[in-house]
Amino acid sequence: MIVLIICSTVSVKAQEQDRTKFSPHHFNRIQLDPELSLFTAIGDNFLKDAYDLKIGTGITASFYLHKNWYIGTRFLNINTQITRPENLGDIKKTNIFTFGVHGAYVYEFTERLYLDLIAGIGSTGYYHDSKFGTNFRDSATSIWGGPKISYRINNFFGIFLGSEFRRDFMNIEVSEQLDDYFGNANLLSIRAGVRFITH
Amino acid sequence: MNSIKSGYTCALIVAMLLLLQACTPVSIENNKRILVQGKFVTPEGAAIQGIRVSTKTDIKGFLSRGQGTLSEALSDENGDVSMVSLDVDPGILCLDIKNTSNERRLQSFTVCDSSFSRKETLLDLGEFVLKEIIGTSIIIRHNSDVYYTLRSEAPSVRIGIEDWNELSSYDDLDLASKYTTRESFLNSENQVDTLRVTTTNNSTVYLKLQSGLEEYTYEFEVNEIDASYEIDL
Numbered sequence: 001m002i003v004l005i006i007c008s009t010v011s012v013k014a015q016e017q018d019r020t021k022f023s024p025h026h027f028n029r030i031q032l033d034p035e036l037s038l039f040t041a042i043g044d045n046f047l048k049d050a051y052d053l054k055i056g057t058g059i060t061a062s063f064y065l066h067k068n069w070y071i072g073t074r075f076l077n078i079n080t081q082i083t084r085p086e087n088l089g090d091i092k093k094t095n096i097f098t099f100g101v102h103g104a105y106v107y108e109f110t111e112r113l114y115l116d117l118i119a120g121i122g123s124t125g126y127y128h129d130s131k132f133g134t135n136f137r138d139s140a141t142s143i144w145g146g147p148k149i150s151y152r153i154n155n156f157f158g159i160f161l162g163s164e165f166r167r168d169f170m171n172i173e174v175s176e177q178l179d180d181y182f183g184n185a186n187l188l189s190i191r192a193g194v195r196f197i198t199h
Numbered sequence: 200m201n202s203i204k205s206g207y208t209c210a211l212i213v214a215m216l217l218l219l220q221a222c223t224p225v226s227i228e229n230n231k232r233i234l235v236q237g238k239f240v241t242p243e244g245a246a247i248q249g250i251r252v253s254t255k256t257d258i259k260g261f262l263s264r265g266q267g268t269l270s271e272a273l274s275d276e277n278g279d280v281s282m283v284s285l286d287v288d289p290g291i292l293c294l295d296i297k298n299t300s301n302e303r304r305l306q307s308f309t310v311c312d313s314s315f316s317r318k319e320t321l322l323d324l325g326e327f328v329l330k331e332i333i334g335t336s337i338i339i340r341h342n343s344d345v346y347y348t349l350r351s352e353a354p355s356v357r358i359g360i361e362d363w364n365e366l367s368s369y370d371d372l373d374l375a376s377k378y379t380t381r382e383s384f385l386n387s388e389n390q391v392d393t394l395r396v397t398t399t400n401n402s403t404v405y406l407k408l409q410s411g412l413e414e415y416t417y418e419f420e421v422n423e424i425d426a427s428y429e430i431d432l
Binding site: 086090091128130132134138172174177178182 | 231284
């Protein structure tokens with residue numbers, strides 16, 4: 001709701017200024033992308049077998065090094081529902097948090113329409129609530145990549161839609177029979193959100 | 200005055216930390232899973248379905264103590280069980296094997312070992328033979344106090360008084376006497392007492408009763424399910 005109000009306010013304000021011209025991306029521009037993601041796990045692994053992945057929420061903050069390049073940080077949270085606890089141990093609930101850095105090449109189709117080719121790396125924690133009520137976690141190193149198409153409504157505000165492939169290299173200690181099963185997790189996602197752009 | 204106040208604050212912090220410790224009774228090890236697998240069969244080699252395998256741990260909080268399940272699974276129609284379990288750190292991991300079927304009474308096991316955890320990521324039970332439990336009741340009618348000694352040569356004999364439910368009430372530390380010999384006293388108020396002997400192997404049980412100056416010795420073969428003997432003193 002707050003995001004919507006901010007968006008519409010920014011949009012209305014910016015539209016007034018926008019009658020002139022879109023300013024192209026440039027060094028030291030900052031953009032903020034809050035997003036919602038739909039995930040699906042792929043492959044033969046614990047995430048695919050034992051979890052039903054819910055909507056993820058995230059935010060990225062990026063800094064333009066050049067009109068075609070930016071770097072940034074990303075925070076992502078994925079909510080899950082456990083469907084087969086016997087494949088995991090007695091876990092009641094799991095939330096997946098990722099924090100990482102990314103870089104992107106930006107291709108400009110038009111002054112409004114852009115394609116971002118993004119790659120990133122980060123640290124992921126699978127935070128579990130056990131049935132004892134105590135928490136524990138599994139950690140992983142994540143890499144991700146994918147395209148994102150953005151549309152600038154005005155100089156300060158836009159929307160985007162993208163897809164992403166992500167691989168989590170898990171640090172879970174298991175017997176060799178379970179190496180493949182717990183060794184890594186693969187996710188495909190569709191992500192959509194709004195984009196706030198500074199000067 | 201200030202020092203008293205800071206003393207109270209310190210005590211409050213310590214109390215809260217202790218309470219916190221009590222509320223988080225078990226720590227589950229991060230980044231670790233144990234694979235538990237095995238196959239349950241009868242002595243004849245037939246697969247047993249419906250054997251529940253659980254990994255458990257002792258919860259040793261400051262104020263509480265109990266048992267909690269880390270993972271559990273049932274054996275399938277081939278007798279196979281395979282499950283992924285969490286591990287505890289610190290703590291002792293126990294493996295609990297129980298029959299869930301009411302059709303027959305089978306052995307059950309609880310094995311606790313700290314060496315399960317820390318290093319192990321695989322608990323392979325292999326082909327696990329579960330035997331049927333043979334129970335024999337010895338009913339003793341008596342008018343006076345009776346001292347008895349019940350002894351069996353089979354190491355897996357359990358000796359209990361009254362009924363099935365009491366069999367599990369023995370002190371776990373008293374393993375030697377639980378499995379080989381039991382000596383106790385039957386009060387004259389009861390007049391009828393039942394000794395129940397259970398085993399998974401056919402075995403001979405020796406019973407010595409002493410009532411006043413009289414002494415009686417009996418020998419029973421425990422070799423069929425739910426057999427019953429009666430003694431009138």
